[in-house]
Amino acid sequence: MDRPRITIFDTTLRDGEQSPGCSMNVQEKVRLAQRLDRLGVDVIEAGFPIASDGDFEAVQRIAATVRRPIIAGLARACKGDVDRAWQALQGAAHPRIHVFLATSDIHLQYKLRITREQCLGQAREAVAHAKSLCADVEFSPEDATRTDVGFLCQVVEAVIAAGATTVNIPDTVGYSMPEEYGQLIRTLREKVTGIEKVTISTHCHNDLGLAVANSLAGVQQGARQVECTINGIGERAGNASLEEIVMAMRVRVDRYPYENGVASEHLFAASQMLAEITRVPVQPNKAITGRNAFAHEAGIHQDGMLKNPLTYEIMTPQSVGVPDSRLVLGKHSGRHALALRCEQLGHQFERRELDEIYRRFVVLADRIKKVQDGHLLELIHDVVEGNASNGSSVSSTGKKFPPATASLPLPRAAAAAANSGDAQVAGSAGQATVKIPFSDHHVEQEDYLWGV
């Protein structure tokens, strides 16, 4: 039996990037977009081209570099914005113009100072213009959940008639409750002429901690696209977290019988890369990607876990790509082990870059004996940034990440290993022995001993 497929629309680079402390330069955005491509998302919203030259350049570069997913550019509902978005998307293999216009009375009166009639006309006109340029057009009635439902239906019907192919229903201020949000999606499906021709999308903010629950409620009522971000970053309390959406649908497939294209074993790497680029650490108890998400400290839990992981584990760390750091990297670790750990932390390197990282790694390992993931991420950051400042491809946004005062996230396993001493290196006369209490590490273990 075929399960309905949910389109995963990632807006880490647009909505996520708008949040305080999460700005990224062009080069960083391209790196993250490549990582999102490997993760398997269907749509990457790469930026808001009219917002700044940096955003424009980022969308343009991502469109040229990342060829599999749809690349979306955001635009307000006016000709200038739509034209600028289209210009940035010129090189895209699969471009999408995403037009938005607020529809709630409070936004119309106080922000836009237009009437409902003017709003309707403007939405219709902007979508028709976008459609004249690009076959794939998404429309978002901003603040949809606080919009009069009758008027919302009118706007949605008008933009579908004007050529929109996806209609996104944002809970812009994170105000909705799950049943309420689901009901809104159901109402649109029941009342709007032509709705069956388009994809309905969710876009939920987390002000009341309900972004994921609301998105899933939307899916249950017929939404087939979910907008979300890595680590749930985004305006204020953030967006629905991509990793939580994906794993909720995977672990509870009995309740949510849907497919999506995300390769969940790349989730942790994507989360780590974002934390490293923005220097905003993942909250330790964050579901799926926090360092404690798979840590079991209470004695009774540890006892149960050792007898059978199913006692307390609803999914394995491996299923989301959390590396098993019981094997700590030290100076006897080989290049292959180092490359593998970099990969697990979200980084792939050319040989030359890896050589440089390896060189610095050996120096560090000589000094501190056990190199934790946090150290490695610092080191990677230095090398990558060093290369960026030597090259000519530095962003024109002027945006830079904050100075390295924030502490980097330490993945849970590294912390656990450091505490428990599960993996130790006893080196003597060029020989290292590794004590590993579990048996599934042969490949890494061999490399650890001999290097390449």
Ligand SMILES: [Zn+2]
């Ligand atoms: Zn948003």
